[in-house]
Amino acid sequence: MQLKSPVPNIRLDKHLTQVLPQFSRAYLQRLIEQGYVLVNSQKAKASQKLSDNDTITVELPPIPGHPLAESIPLAVIYEDEDVLVIDKPAGFTVHPAPGHPSHTLVNAVLAYCPSLTTSNDLMRPGIVHRLDKDTSGLIVVAKNDLAREYLTAQFKSRTVTKGYLVLVKGRLSPEQGIIEAPIARDPHNRQRMAIVEAGKEATTKYQVRRYLNTYTLVEVTPLTGRTHQIRIHMSAIGYPVVGDPIYGIRSAHLSRQFIHAYRLGFRLPSTGQYREFISPLPADLEQVLEHLARNA
Known part of the structure; x- marks a missing residue:
């Protein structure tokens, strides 16, 4: 496909995210790096500034x-x-x-x-x-x-029951609550989501399960299903998720975010009967809790 640049001096990757919103900025940057995007028939960089008469050619693999x-x-x-x-x-x-x-x-x-x-x-x-x-x-x-x-x-x-066990930094107070804050793609960084006034409504319930020194194990129930909702909402109230490299805090004892979807309940299509399923914490998350308990 061939595209014209309507806005002078805009970055190539930013322009592509505007005219091809179905693709993430990270994916479009990879296309540019791999040579699938040409500006005036020449290979370009994601940071290249465009002129109003530039012709952009995009080949989708x-x-x-x-x-x-x-x-x-x-x-x-x-x-x-x-x-x-x-x-x-x-x-x-x-x-x-x-x-x-x-x-x-x-x-x-x-x-x-x-x-x-x-x-x-x-x-x-x-x-x-x-x-x-x-x-x-x-x-x-x-x-x-x-x-x-x-x-x-x-x-x-919203009749499906979803429960997550989440470890956050800080002693969460109050012990239970509801977070309501709209979520949309971050206007300054399309690789992230953010709380945006014009975003989609998002609601999260939480209940403290256990305090571990300066950390809190929380049961979280998202009432809506927005991308990264738990991570964004917990960070927004000042209790970031442990191990979350984007919205939370990194951990020397964990190579991923401490979020586990431990409970899921819904009506079975075959019978209409409600069934609820439980998943125990995996070993890597249990080890983090044991380490915190020993050092409390």
């Missing part, structure tokens, strides 16, 4: 029409003819995306369940909600179209 099945171990804690409930480890992306076409939960599920529905989204078959790559815990996958519609309706009506 091919994205597979359907993710491939990959034999990757899955911790399936419940299965029936309609759904899978999976205990996802940290470091595992949920679905393929530009720049990350393989070794995702979807690739693993396609190998585990070859008949999985694909009509909703070729790149996200069966996916009705997501967890961040470095968040561990429970995720439900629909095995057919009727189950996907049934589960999606529950998420939209």
Whole structure:
């Protein structure tokens, strides 16, 4: 595709995020670096300033029409003819995306369940909600179209029960509360989300579980499902998530954010019966709590 620059002196990567909003700035920067973006038929840099008569040529690399099945171990804690409930480890992306076409939960599920529905989204078959790559815990996958519609309706009506165990820096006070702050993409850094007045409504409930010296283990219930919601909201009230490199604080004892989706409840598509599933804290997070308890 060929694009004209309507605004003189704008950075190339910023201009592309405005005219191609379906792609993240990080992805577009990779395209520029890899030579898929030309300015006046010449290779360019992301920081290059544009003139009003520049011609920008963008070649989008091919994205597979359907993710491939990959034999990757899955911790399936419940299965029936309609759904899978999976205990996802940290470091595992949920679905393929530009720049990350393989070794995702979807690739693993396609190998585990070859008949999985694909009509909703070729790149996200069966996916009705997501967890961040470095968040561990429970995720439900629909095995057919009727189950996907049934589960999606529950998420939209906010009748799905979701509970997360989160470690934050500081002694959280008050011990329970509700955080309400709208979230949107950060206007100054499109790789981040932020609290933005014109953003989508976002609501998070929390309850202190345990104090550990200058840290707090919190049970968090997001009532909406915005990207990075827990991480942004906890940081906004002054209690950043431990191990979160973007909105929180890094930890010498943890290589990822301390967020675990430990509880998930919903009505089964086959029977309409409500079922709730629990996932224990994984070993890396338990070790952090044990270390803090010993040094309290």
